[in-house]
Amino acid sequence: MKGLDILILTATLFSVFTALSLAVLSLIWIERKLLGRLQRRLGPTRTGPFGLLQPVADGIKLIVKEDLVPSWADKVIFWTAPLLVIVPSFMIWVTIPISRNLVVENLDLGLFVIVALLVLSILGLVLAGWGSANKYGALGSLRAAAQLVSYEVPLVLVVISVAVIAGSMDLRVISAIQMPLDTAQPILNEAHSNFSNFNHVGLPLIFIFPLGLFIFLLAGLAEVGRTPFDIYFAESEIVGGPFVEYSGAHWSVFFLAEYMNTFAVAALAGLLFLGGWYGPILPEWAWFLIKTYFFVVIIFWIRGTFPRLRIDQLMAFGWKVLMPLSLMAVIMAAIYRFYGWPAWTLTLMSLSGLIMVGFAFYLRYTRPVLRLAKKYGHRPGGKRNVR
Numbered sequence: 133m134k135g136l137d138i139l140i141l142t143a144t145l146f147s148v149f150t151a152l153s154l155a156v157l158s159l160i161w162i163e164r165k166l167l168g169r170l171q172r173r174l175g176p177t178r179t180g181p182f183g184l185l186q187p188v189a190d191g192i193k194l195i196v197k198e199d200l201v202p203s204w205a206d207k208v209i210f211w212t213a214p215l216l217v218i219v220p221s222f223m224i225w226v227t228i229p230i231s232r233n234l235v236v237e238n239l240d241l242g243l244f245v246i247v248a249l250l251v252l253s254i255l256g257l258v259l260a261g262w263g264s265a266n267k268y269g270a271l272g273s274l275r276a277a278a279q280l281v282s283y284e285v286p287l288v289l290v291v292i293s294v295a296v297i298a299g300s301m302d303l304r305v306i307s308a309i310q311m312p313l314d315t316a317q318p319i320l321n322e323a324h325s326n327f328s329n330f331n332h333v334g335l336p337l338i339f340i341f342p343l344g345l346f347i348f349l350l351a352g353l354a355e356v357g358r359t360p361f362d363i364y365f366a367e368s369e370i371v372g373g374p375f376v377e378y379s380g381a382h383w384s385v386f387f388l389a390e391y392m393n394t395f396a397v398a399a400l401a402g403l404l405f406l407g408g409w410y411g412p413i414l415p416e417w418a419w420f421l422i423k424t425y426f427f428v429v430i431i432f433w434i435r436g437t438f439p440r441l442r443i444d445q446l447m448a449f450g451w452k453v454l455m456p457l458s459l460m461a462v463i464m465a466a467i468y469r470f471y472g473w474p475a476w477t478l479t480l481m482s483l484s485g486l487i488m489v490g491f492a493f494y495l496r497y498t499r500p501v502l503r504l505a506k507k508y509g510h511r512p513g514g515k516r517n518v519r
Contacts, residue, residue, distance in 0.1 A: 144236055148225055156391040160187040163432045170436040199380035209263030214385035216256030220249040221392040228399055229304050231409045231416035232319060243301040247288055254280045261374035272373030276364035282450040283354035289458035290347045293465040294404050299330045307408030310336045333475055338405040340475050343482035345405045347458050352397035356390055359435040363446050398427035460485055
């Protein structure tokens with residue numbers, strides 16, 4: 133029986149990895165098409181209908197490409213680093229529920245396990261630069277560690293805030309509290325016998341806790357190294373970051389991990405803030421994919437809109453903006469649950485925090501323009517003074 137269980141588990145994990153690989157191919161195609169439209173281009177059109185086979189062609193090219201290893205590199209560390217990046221990116225999907233019953237292993241502390249596994253990828257990036265014995269790779273790995281550690285704190289704090297609001301770290305429960313009570317109650321009863329521990333909201337948390345979604349998306353973008361937070365492998369500055377000595381299949385492992393993490397961040401955003409798989413008419417897994425790809429499009433849209441931050445801007449934004457906001461989010465969630473206030477009070481607190489941040493950014497970026505206008509005698513909205 134044990135042998136059969138191992139066989140079933142192996143087949144399940146292989147199926148999950150295959151599904152994730154297909155999802156990565158779809159993300160590559162969507163990103164190229166979307167960026168093409170944003171930049172008034174066509175995107176992939178030649179390879180396959182509508183360019184659908186272009187990601188497959190890219191994957192084949194990376195697999196058959198010559199895999200070079202520098203003679204001065206530490207071979208053990210050099211080969212181990214890609215595994216330390218890809219394995220956590222894959223393992224977090226073990227506890228992410230696609231629907232109420234479609235999950236490899238649902239855990240009561242699933243959210244905690246996901247956050248803990250995401251931290252391990254930092255070690256893989258640091259070892260990639262160190263094992264390459266390349267000064268540019270080492271510099272890129274140190275920048276990666278600084279960025280990921282800095283943005284890990286706001287990400288963890290906003291996850292804690294959501295757990296406080298829901299009263300659980302079980303992803304199925306967090307999704308269920310955002311559904312109508314008749315749909316949510318069987319899931320909540322199955323998760324725990326004491327129904328009073330959970331805080332049923334009945335609405336997606338995007339309406340109740342918009343500040344949390346704002347922090348989660350930005351910190352998640354920094355965690356996966358997407359634009360405008362792609363500073364640690366900025367080719368124009370440090371020649372490719374910690375991956376500078378990698379090529380062929382080993383470089384593709386880092387590439388695969390980045391897109392798997394991007395898909396995971398989008399899926400978690402859908403589960404934590406849009407009610408997960410809940411929706412009318414369509415199957416549960418279809419609603420999960422719709423909400424996940426909705427956030428995927430937003431992530432790619434941000435890439436096509438904003439330029440890359442400088443390292444000082446990136447660190448300042450993490451510690452001076454997201455850190456205070458995430459602490460504020462935890463305090464808001466704790467006050468809301470402790471006093472048992474209605475959900476609209478948390479919405480007001482979240483919106484007030486976002487308005488304060490938006491106004492602060494408005495003042496910061498318009499003050500230099502107003503100063504120049506005053507210096508040269510030009511009034512906004514009026515005519516320039518001619519002397």
